[in-house]
Structures are given as C-alpha cells and as structure tokens.
Amino acid sequence: MQVFIYILKRILQSIPLLIIVSLISFFIIRLSPVDPLAELRLNPSVSKETLQKETERLGLDKPIIVQYGKWAKSFVKGDLGITSNGEQVSTKLKERIPNTLLLAVVVIFMTWIVGVPLGVLAALRWKSKTDRILTVLTSIGMAIPSFFFAVLLLLFAVKTGWFPVGGLTSSNFSEMSFGGKFWDLAHHLVLPVTVLFTISLAGLQRQMRANLLDVLDSDYVKFAKAKGLSEFKVVYKHALRNAINPMITLLGFEFAGLLSGAALTEYVFQYPGLGRLILEAVLRSDINLVMASLMMGAIMLILGNLIADILLIITDPRIRVKGGVS
Amino acid sequence: MIKEVLKQLWKDKFARIALILLGIIYFALFFADFIAPYTKDFSDRTMAYVPPSKIFTIDENGKLSKPYTYNYKRDFDGENLRIVYSLDRSQKHYLKFFAQGEPYKFLGLIPMKRHLVTTDSSGRLFLLGADINGRDVFSRLLFGGRISMTIGFLALFVLFPIGLLYGGISGYFGGKVDTVMMRFAEAVMSIPSFYLLIILASVLPSGMTSIQRFMLIVIILALVGWAGFARVVRGMVLSVKNQEFVQAARSIGQSRLGIIVKHILPQTTSFVIVAMTLSVPSYILSESGLSFLGLGIQQPDASWGNMLKEAQEFTNIISRPWLLTPGFLIFVAVLAFNLIGDTIRDVLDPKNKVR
Numbered sequence: 001m002q003v004f005i006y007i008l009k010r011i012l013q014s015i016p017l018l019i020i021v022s023l024i025s026f027f028i029i030r031l032s033p034v035d036p037l038a039e040l041r042l043n044p045s046v047s048k049e050t051l052q053k054e055t056e057r058l059g060l061d062k063p064i065i066v067q068y069g070k071w072a073k074s075f076v077k078g079d080l081g082i083t084s085n086g087e088q089v090s091t092k093l094k095e096r097i098p099n100t101l102l103l104a105v106v107v108i109f110m111t112w113i114v115g116v117p118l119g120v121l122a123a124l125r126w127k128s129k130t131d132r133i134l135t136v137l138t139s140i141g142m143a144i145p146s147f148f149f150a151v152l153l154l155l156f157a158v159k160t161g162w163f164p165v166g167g168l169t170s171s172n173f174s175e176m177s178f179g180g181k182f183w184d185l186a187h188h189l190v191l192p193v194t195v196l197f198t199i200s201l202a203g204l205q206r207q208m209r210a211n212l213l214d215v216l217d218s219d220y221v222k223f224a225k226a227k228g229l230s231e232f233k234v235v236y237k238h239a240l241r242n243a244i245n246p247m248i249t250l251l252g253f254e255f256a257g258l259l260s261g262a263a264l265t266e267y268v269f270q271y272p273g274l275g276r277l278i279l280e281a282v283l284r285s286d287i288n289l290v291m292a293s294l295m296m297g298a299i300m301l302i303l304g305n306l307i308a309d310i311l312l313i314i315t316d317p318r319i320r321v322k323g324g325v326s
Numbered sequence: 327m328i329k330e331v332l333k334q335l336w337k338d339k340f341a342r343i344a345l346i347l348l349g350i351i352y353f354a355l356f357f358a359d360f361i362a363p364y365t366k367d368f369s370d371r372t373m374a375y376v377p378p379s380k381i382f383t384i385d386e387n388g389k390l391s392k393p394y395t396y397n398y399k400r401d402f403d404g405e406n407l408r409i410v411y412s413l414d415r416s417q418k419h420y421l422k423f424f425a426q427g428e429p430y431k432f433l434g435l436i437p438m439k440r441h442l443v444t445t446d447s448s449g450r451l452f453l454l455g456a457d458i459n460g461r462d463v464f465s466r467l468l469f470g471g472r473i474s475m476t477i478g479f480l481a482l483f484v485l486f487p488i489g490l491l492y493g494g495i496s497g498y499f500g501g502k503v504d505t506v507m508m509r510f511a512e513a514v515m516s517i518p519s520f521y522l523l524i525i526l527a528s529v530l531p532s533g534m535t536s537i538q539r540f541m542l543i544v545i546i547l548a549l550v551g552w553a554g555f556a557r558v559v560r561g562m563v564l565s566v567k568n569q570e571f572v573q574a575a576r577s578i579g580q581s582r583l584g585i586i587v588k589h590i591l592p593q594t595t596s597f598v599i600v601a602m603t604l605s606v607p608s609y610i611l612s613e614s615g616l617s618f619l620g621l622g623i624q625q626p627d628a629s630w631g632n633m634l635k636e637a638q639e640f641t642n643i644i645s646r647p648w649l650l651t652p653g654f655l656i657f658v659a660v661l662a663f664n665l666i667g668d669t670i671r672d673v674l675d676p677k678n679k680v681r
Contacts, residue, residue, distance in 0.1 A: 020513035031529050136340065139668070143661035145611050147618050148634065148653035155643045260520035264615050268638070278521055279619065282528040290525060297518045 003313055014302045021298045026068050029287050046086045081288035089292045099168055100273035104258045107196045111204050119208025138202035146199055146261055150268035153191045164188050166270035195265045200254060207250055211243040248312045255304035259297055334673040341669040344662035355471045359430045362465035363444045363451050367626055368428055373460035376411055378648055379452050394418045397450050419449025455648035463648055470628035478609030481547035482602055489552045493559025494586040498567055514553040523550050527621040536627045543622055547609050562594050596674040603667040607660040614656050630656050
C-alpha cells in the first residue's frame with residue numbers, strides 16, 4: 001500500500017515537470033523565425049482547408065502565450081497535429097517509439113548481462129592486471145564517437161556483406177514467418193546494438209566495480225569474513241546484493257543516455273527510431289513533429305526514472321521502511 | 327595542490343602517455359598555420375578527392391634523392407564510369423622545408439609565408455589526400471582541431487559559473503526558492519540532452535559570421551549541460567551550509583551572496599576540477615556530433631565533426647578512407663582526456679576508487 005502511494009506521488013510530481021518541459025521546448029522552437037507551416041504551404045497535396053485548420057489549431061495569428069495554451073490543450077486531448085508531409089504526427093510516433101524502445105531495452109539488457117559480471121570481476125581483482133586491462137578497454141569503448149563507430153561498422157557491413165545496411169526490417173518482412181521475422185529483426189539490430197553497447201558498457205562496469213569495492217570495504221563484510229564465512233559466500237550472499245542496489249538508480253540514467261546516444265546511431269544506420277525522427281523533423285523545421293517527439297522523449301525519460309525508482313523500492317527494503325523517501 | 331596532481335599524473339603510465347599526446351596535439355594546433363602546408367581555404371578544384379600524396383626518396387634510377395612527390399592526374403574511366411587517379415610522372419615536385427608557400431597570418435596577427443614543409447607552386451602536397459573541393463585534408467585537420475579541441479573548454483567556462491551560482495543559491499536559500507529552481511533544473515534534465523542540443527542548434531539563424539556561430543554553439547553546449555552540474559553543487563552546498571565557518575561569516579554580517587561565493591563555493595573546488603576534466607571529452611563529442619549532422623560548425627570552416635560529414639556517403643568511406651582521419655583524432659583526444667580525468671579523480675578524491 002505504501003509502495004502504491006509512493007508511486008502515485010511520483011507520478012503526480014512528474015506532471016509539473018512535464019509542463020515546464022513543454023514550456024521550455026515550446027519557447028525554444030518559437031524563437032526560430034521560421035514559418036511553422038511553410039513546408040505545408042508548399043506541399044501541393046495539402047489542401048487549403050487543412051492549412052486553415054492548422055493555422056487555427058496552432059493559433060498562429062494570436063500571441064505566443066495563447067498559442068502555447070492552444071497547443072497544450074490539444075496535446076492533452078491527444079491531437080498532435082500533422083507533419084509537413086500531411087501525415088498524422090501520432091501515427092508517426094506510434095510507429096517510431098516502439099523501435100527506439102526495442103533498441104534501448106536490448107542494449108540495457110546486454111550491458112547488464114556483460115557489465116555487471118565484469119564490474120564484479122574487476123572489483124574482486126582490484127588493482128590486478130585484469131582490473132587494469134578492463135579499465136583501459138572500457139576507456140577505449142567510451143572514447144569512440146558513436147557516429148564514427150557506426151560509420152566504421154557500416155563500412156564493415158558493406159565490405160563483408162554479413163549484415164544488412166540500415167533499416168530495421170527487410171523489404172519482404174511482411175511475408176515472413178514468425179521465426180523469419182524474429183531472425184530478420186535480430187539481424188538488423190546487431191550493428192546499432194553493438195555501437196550503443198560498446199559506448200554504454202563502460203559506465204555500468206565502472207559503477208558496479210566502485211559499488212562493490214565500497215561494500216567490500218564496509219564493516220559488515222569484514223565481520224562476515226572474520227567469522228569465517230567462505231569468500232564465495234561473503235561476496236555473493238552479502239556484498240553483491242548491496243552493491244547492486246545503487247545500480248538500479250543508474251538504470252534511469254542509462255535509459256536517458258541511450259535516448260540521446262541513440263539519435264546519432266539511428267541516423268547513421270537509417271534506423272526508424274524516435275531519435276532519427278526528431279532529427280529529420282528538426283532539419284525540415286517541422287514543428288508539430290519536433291514538439292511532439294520532444295515531449296515523448298521527456299515522457300519516456302521520466303518514465304524510465306520512475307521505473308528505476310519502483311524497482312529500487314522492491315529490491316531495497318530500507319527505502320520501504322523509511323516510507324518511500326528517495 | 328596543482329603541483330601534486332601533476333606529479334601524480336606523471337607517475338601514472340597511461341596518464342603520462344595521454345598528457346604527452348595531448349601536448350603534441352595542442353602544440354600542433356597552436357602552430358597550425360606553420361605546420362600545415364596549405365591554408366584552411368586553399369582549394370584546387372582539379373584535385374578533388376585525390377589520394378594522399380606519395381613521397382619518394384629513391385628516384386627511378388634507384389638512387390637516393392631529395393624527397394619528392396608527383397601530382398595526381400584525374401581521368402575518367404569510360405568503361406567503369408568512374409574517375410581514376412594516376413601519378414603524373416612527367417614532373418617531379420621536390421619537398422621544400424621552411425620554404426615560402428601560401429601566405430597566412432601567424433596566430434591571426436603576423437603575416438608570414440614560411441611553412442614547415444611545402445612543394446613548388448605547381449605541385450600539390452596533400453599528405454592525407456583531398457576532400458570534395460580539392461582542399462588539403464591534413465591542413466584542415468589542424469585548423470579544424472583548433473575548433474574541436476577548444477570548444478569544449480570554452481563551453482565549460484560558460485557552464486561552470488552558471489551551474490555553481492545556480493546550485494549555490496538554490497542550496498543556500500533553501501525552501502521555496504530551492505524547490506522552484508530545482509524543478510526547473512530537473513525539467514531541463516528531463517529533455518534528452520541530444521534532442522535539446524539539436525533543437526537549440528536548429529534555431530540558430532543562418533547567415534552568421536563564423537565567429538558568431540562558434541560562440542553561439544559554445545553557449546548552446548553550456549545550456550545543455552548546466553542543470554546536472556547545478557544539482558550536484560546544490561547537494562554539496564546543503565552539506566556545508568550549516569557548518570561553523572558559514573555561521574561565523576553570517577554573524578559578522580557577510581551578505582548572502584558573499585557567503586555563497588566566498589565561503590561555500592570554494593569548498594567545492596576539487597569536485598569542480600574533477601568534473602571539469604571528466605566533462606571535456608563529452609563536449610568534444612557533442613560538438614563533433616552536432617557538426618557531423620550539419621547543425622554545428624559550418625563550411626567553409628573546418629571542425630573534426632563537419633569533416634566527417636563526408637563520411638556519410640558510402641562511396642567515400644569505401645574508396646576514400648582518408649576522409650575518416652578526423653574520427654581517429656577525436657577518438658585519441660577523448661581517450662587521452664578520459665585517462666587524465668580518471669587519474670585526477672583518483673588523486674583528488676581517493677575515497678571514490680576509480681568510479
């Protein structure tokens with residue numbers, strides 16, 4: 001019950017946050033001197049009525065505060081307007097967000113599977129050769145510019161022909177069997193996942209290492225050792241559990257970092273995700289789309305942090321006792 | 327304290343290598359006008375996309391000779407419908423050291439003509455090949471590096487005072503001020519940073535001079551990064567604001583702003599140094615990413631990011647790999663900064679064993 005109230009409180013807290021986010025983004029976008037409907041006007045397939053409707057919906061003839069009010073009202077109602085190609089923004093988002101989520105979830109899963117054990121290994125062998133080598137390797141992974149790495153992998157894909165170049169699915173995707181679809185998706189995901197995995201592994205591995213080192217240094221671990229527990233039991237039963245908890249907070253940050261980092265990777269691989277969508281929207285100054293995808297990005301980020309917090313309550317009983325004060 | 331840090335850096339093998347590398351890079355960038363065979367804007371359209379110049383020290387008779395190079399000829403291969411490059415062996419172009427070449431202004435002030443290495447005026451010495459406009463990639467790497475390697479630092483110098491003051495005020499005043507200020511900072515942090523970056527960059531009007539654009543990009547980078555930093559500063563301020571030395575300052579009638587700036591913020595010095603060295607690389611990466619997309623530094627100015635823009639085309643990365651060199655330089659620079667940052671953190675913050 002307490003947990004439930006805490007979650008509710010957190011959700012309510014994020015509403016003012018979203019309002020400020022929307023205000024900031026709205027005013028930034030309106031700072032630009034571009035006519036928001038310029039592309040729409042030039043597009044012959046868009047009718048005069050649609051244009052008129054958009055002008056009214058955005059309140060372009062009114063002062064900016066009114067415009068914001070109008071925008072906010074229709075946003076809450078779920079009407080996100082149309083893109084400069086005349087498509088519905090909401091359909092576009094529905095198409096793209098799952099792809100970005102898929103990418104993010106796969107990458108987070110992979111980094112945890114690999115990063116946590118490597119962090120533990122480095123901490124247990126603190127200052128040994130293994131530790132040194134791991135630190136250097138992760139530093140290297142951290143230093144590669146994502147877009148450059150993506151370009152190199154693309155080069156590799158073109159030269160070897162082992163991987164499809166760009167996109168998420170092959171052209172005949174809809175005709176494939178379920179297994180074939182799965183294989184096709186996985187095949188397309190390999191390269192983007194490799195890029196993001198390499199870049200985000202370092203942070204996770206280092207954090208895990210630092211946490212475990214801290215815990216191993218604490219009194220209760222020393223006590224457990226002193227009373228004669230085996231090394232294995234001390235580490236895996238006592239230390240590790242406590243070292244993992246702070247990592248869950250990191251999950252939210254990692255998700256945020258992935259949303260940002262994925263944009264460039266998506267762009268290079270022509271991956272149909274939210275990052276590339278917003279990028280293209282920005283380049284075309286398609287403000288409806290920019291505004292909506294910005295908000296979606298913020299919502300996803302806030303949700304990510306929220307999920308991390310909830311997971312933390314579940315795994316860490318101390319927070320539950322304190323009554324959910326983070 | 328700085329002496330101690332430098333000593334420790336020198337002791338660490340990796341940090342030492344990193345320091346030396348960065349030293350070389352910054353040295354080369356400082357003397358870029360002299361080291362580069364050509365100026366930033368020198369272009370020879372007939373030389374578009376020529377491969378790196380081959381330098382010979384043994385002539386066709388098998389004798390040792392002064393180093394010389396041949397120009398490239400561009401021919402159209404009608405069968406395969408592509409342009410082929412071959413060496414024009416009719417004329418040798420000897421390399422000349424400390425000789426007169428393209429005129430330039432050293433550091434933008436002193437007019438000079440001497441270059442470290444150049445060749446006669448009809449020869450072309452493109453050590454790392456040429457780009458689409460027939461400009462020397464090696465020279466542009468040096469000039470682009472000036473932008474890429476300084477923009478991060480400049481952004482930090484804009485960002486840190488803002489973050490320090492914001493976090494300081496928020497933490498010291500507390501209460502409603504704190505709540506409002508922190509909610510705003512959290513909102514900024516809730517927008518995925520790269521999204522914010524590209525949107526701010528896209529708002530920039532076109533038709534600015536390159537200096538204006540450069541300064542605005544610095545400000546944009548700072549605008550994206552200040553919030554997270556301010557939050558950490560606030561936390562640190564909260565932990566020291568009730569200590570005795572602060573109470574003492576208050577009791578002798580120091581103003582609130584005075585207390586924050588003179589007494590509280592100096593307590594965060596070592597954190598600030600660590601945070602600064604650790605965030606330089608991320609700003610270098612942000613700038614190059616932005617320029618790679620065409621939203622940052624614009625042509626004809628060079629930056630490592632916008633030079634890589636050409637690597638977006640398949641034909642370029644496959645048949646003209648020399649266009650990828652800026653990427654390797656970004657990698658080396660960022661790696662060096664990271665290694666130094668790690669070591670500095672170890673020295674200043676021994677509790678936090680290499681994060």
